[in-house]
Amino acid sequence: MGMTMTQKILAAHAGLPEVKAGQLIRAKLDMVLGNDITSPVAIREFEAQGFTGVFDKSKISMVMDHFTPNKDIKAAEQCLQCRTFAHRFDIDNFYDVGQMGVEHALLPEKGLVCAGECIIGADSHTCTYGALGAFSTGVGSTDMAAGMATGETWFKVPEAIQVKLTGKLQPMVSGKDVILHLIGLIGVDGALYQSLEYTGEGVKSLSMDDRLCIANMSIEAGAKNGIFPVDEITEAYMKGRVDRPWTAYAADPDAEYTRTVEIDLNTVEPTVSFPHLPENAHPISDVGDIAIDQVIIGSCTNGRLEDMAIAAEILKGRKVDPNVRCIVMPATQQIFKDCIEKGYMTTFIDAGCAVSTPTCGPCLGGHMGVMANGEKCVATTNRNFVGRMGGITSEIYLASPAVAAASAIAGKIADPRKL
Numbered sequence: 001m002g003m004t005m006t007q008k009i010l011a012a013h014a015g016l017p018e019v020k021a022g023q024l025i026r027a028k029l030d031m032v033l034g035n036d037i038t039s040p041v042a043i044r045e046f047e048a049q050g051f052t053g054v055f056d057k058s059k060i061s062m063v064m065d066h067f068t069p070n071k072d073i074k075a076a077e078q079c080l081q082c083r084t085f086a087h088r089f090d091i092d093n094f095y096d097v098g099q100m101g102v103e104h105a106l107l108p109e110k111g112l113v114c115a116g117e118c119i120i121g122a123d124s125h126t127c128t129y130g131a132l133g134a135f136s137t138g139v140g141s142t143d144m145a146a147g148m149a150t151g152e153t154w155f156k157v158p159e160a161i162q163v164k165l166t167g168k169l170q171p172m173v174s175g176k177d178v179i180l181h182l183i184g185l186i187g188v189d190g191a192l193y194q195s196l197e198y199t200g201e202g203v204k205s206l207s208m209d210d211r212l213c214i215a216n217m218s219i220e221a222g223a224k225n226g227i228f229p230v231d232e233i234t235e236a237y238m239k240g241r242v243d244r245p246w247t248a249y250a251a252d253p254d255a256e257y258t259r260t261v262e263i264d265l266n267t268v269e270p271t272v273s274f275p276h277l278p279e280n281a282h283p284i285s286d287v288g289d290i291a292i293d294q295v296i297i298g299s300c301t302n303g304r305l306e307d308m309a310i311a312a313e314i315l316k317g318r319k320v321d322p323n324v325r326c327i328v329m330p331a332t333q334q335i336f337k338d339c340i341e342k343g344y345m346t347t348f349i350d351a352g353c354a355v356s357t358p359t360c361g362p363c364l365g366g367h368m369g370v371m372a373n374g375e376k377c378v379a380t381t382n383r384n385f386v387g388r389m390g391g392i393t394s395e396i397y398l399a400s401p402a403v404a405a406a407s408a409i410a411g412k413i414a415d416p417r418k419l
Contacts, residue, residue, distance in 0.1 A: 002252025004160040005227050006195040009135040009249050013118040021159040021256070029059065030134075031113055032147040033121030035103055035360075036064040040081045041141035042122055046148060054089045055151030061093035061112055062086055063103035066360045068096070071367040101332025101358040104128040104216060104300035109332055111241030115230045115248050120147055124219050125300050125382065130227035131211035133234055133248060137225045158224040160195040161186075162257040165202030167266035172416045174310070175210030176302055176380065176400035178263065179217040180271040184281025185261060192222035194258065197251065202265045203228060208237045209306040216301050217382050220278040272378075272413060273398035276386045284403065284415045294377040295326040295408040296389075297401050298356070299363045302380035303331025305338055307401040312344040314405035314416055320352035321411030327369045329356040353408070365389045378407045 003011065003018060011019045013027035034042055039062050054060055062082050067075035079096070086094035093112060100106065104125050107113050115133035119126065122144040129136035139153065147153050163182060169175075183190075196218045198211075206214070211228050218226025228234070230248035238246065269283040297303075297311050308330055320326045328348050330336040336358065339345050348355050362369030363381040365388055371377055373391030381389075384396035397413060406416035 001256050002254040004195060004197055004251045004255045004257070005133070005229070005249050006135050006160060006197065006225060007157060009116060009118060010155060010157055019157045021157055023157045024154060025157060026152055026154050027118055029120060029147050029151050029153060030117035031059050031061060031119040032144060033061045033063070033103060033107065033119065033123065033126060034141070034144050035062070035066055035123055036068060036075070036079050036082055037066045038122035038141050038144065040078045042144040042148065043081055043085045045142050045145035049145065051145070051149040054091070054148050057090050058092045059151065060091050060148055061107060062091060063095045063106055064097065064100050065103050065358065066364065067366055068100065068359065069357065099333065101335070102300045102303055102360055105303055105331035105335070108132060108212065109241070109334060111238070111243065114238050114242040115234060115246045117246070120144065120153055125216050127218050127223065127225045128212055128216040128300065130215040130218065130225050131208065132238065133228060133230035135225055135227065138219065156193070158193055158195045159258050160197050160255070161191050162260040163196055163198045164200040164260055164262045165198060165265055166200055166262065167202050167264045168205035169265050169268070172402045173268055173270055174400045174402065175206060175213040177268050177271040178210070178265065179214045180273050180278065180281045180398060181268050182261065182263060183217070183221050183273070183278045184271070186221055188220060188277055188279045189222040191218070193224050196221065196223045196226040198226065198228045202263070204231065204233070205265060207306060208233055209304045212304065213301055217278070220382055270400060270403050270415060270417070272403060273384060275384050275395040275397070278382070278384060278398060287413050290376065290397070290413045292324060292378050292407055292412055293375040294369065294371060295324060295404050296362050296369055296377060296379040296381060297326070297404050298329030298331060299360065299381040300331065301382045302401050303329055303335065303358070305335050307380065308335065308339050308344050311401045311405040312347045314402060314419060315351040315353070315409065316347045318351055318409050320408045323411055324408050326353040326408040327356060327362065328353045329359060331358055333358065362389055378404045378413060380404050
C-alpha cells in the first residue's frame with residue numbers, strides 16, 4: 001500500500017523506506033518552536049533533565065508573541081527566562097519586542113519552515129506549516145525540551161483523511177470560510193489524530209494565505225496535522241525566503257485514506273461559527289440579527305496581508321459602529337509595515353479601529369481585547385470555547401476578516417457581500 005504525503009515525510013525523517021499508520025517512529029527534526037508561554041516550561045524541563053546544550057542553534061525558534069509587550073510582572077519574568085536561555089545558547093531565531101510577530105505567521109515569512117520538513121512546536125497551531133507541504137504538529141513542552149536537546153522526537157504515524165477541493169472561491173469568500181465549513185461537516189473530533197490532506201483542482205485557486213489559514217485550523221477538527229501539495233504557488237512563496245534545499249513529497253496514487261470529504265468551493269458561503277465550538281458553523285445566509293460589542297481582526301489564523309487588505313477594502317470610507325470596539329492586529333512587523341505603505345493603517349484609524357503591535361493577546365483572553373461577561377465578539381481567531389476571550393458568559397463568533405469588518409460597520413454580524 002502506498003503512502004500519504006505525511007507518511008512520506010515521516011519515513012524520510014525516520015530513515016525508513018516506508019511507514020504505516022499506527023507505527024511508532026523516531027524522527028529527526030528540522031525546527032523546534034516555542035513561545036513566551038510554552039518555552040519557560042520547556043526550559044525548566046530541559047534544565048531538570050541535565051541537558052547542557054542544544055542540538056542546533058539554527059533549528060530552534062522562540063517567539064515572544066502571547067503577552068508581549070509584557071502585560072504584567074509574570075509575563076515579564078517568562079520572557080526574561082526565554083531571553084536568558086536564548087542568549088546562553090546563542091539561539092539564532094529568538095524574536096522579542098520590535099522583531100517578533102505572531103509565531104505561525106512569522107516562521108513562514110522568515111523562511112524558517114519549508115516544504116518537506118518535519119517541525120514540532122509547543123503550540124497546537126504549529127500545524128500551520130502544512131500549507132507549505134511540511135509535516136508540522138503541536139507537542140507538549142516536555143517534548144519541546146527533548147527536541148531542543150536531541151533534535152529528535154517520537155511520533156505515532158497518523159492515518160489520513162483526504163479533503164478533495166473542486167471549483168474556486170467566490171467573491172468575499174476565503175480560506176477561513178472553507179475551514180469553518182469543513183469543521184462544520186466533520187466536527188471538532190472528526191479528524192482526531194489523523195492527517196488532513198488537502199487535494200484536488202480547487203487547491204490551485206487558494207492563495208498561500210488561504211492555505212496557511214486552513215492548515216492552521218486543521219487542529220480544530222482534531223487533526224494531527226493539515227498538509228497541502230507543493231505547487232507553483234508554494235514555490236513562489238518560498239522563493240527568496242528559503243535558502244536551503246527542500247523536497248516536495250506527493251502522495252502515492254494508492255495511498256490509503258480513512259475517508260474522503262469533497263467540498264465544491266463554488267458553493268461555500270461566508271461562514272460563521274457560533275459559540276461555543278468551531279463545529280457550530282452556519283452559512284452567513286442563515287445567521288440572524290446578532291448585535292455585537294467587539295471585533296478582532298488578526299491572530300495566527302487571519303493576521304496576514306490578504307486579511308488586512310480585505311478588511312481595509314471593506315472599512316475604507318466607512319465608520320465602525322459606535323457601539324463596537326474594533327481591534328486590528330497585523331501578524332508580523334513586516335505585515336504592519338506593508339499595511340502602512342499600502343495605506344491600510346490610515347483606513348483602519350479613520351474608520352475608528354484600534355491598531356495593535358503583533359500579538360496573540362486577545363485570542364486566548366490574555367490582553368488587548370479581553371471581554372466582559374455577556375459581551376459578544378466577532379473574531380478572526382481560531383477558537384470560541386467558553387470563556388476563551390474573557391468573561392465566562394461572553395460569546396465568540398468565528399469568521400473571516402471580510403465578515404468581521406462588515407460586522408464592525410453594521411454593529412451586528414453582517415454579510416460582506418451586501419455592503
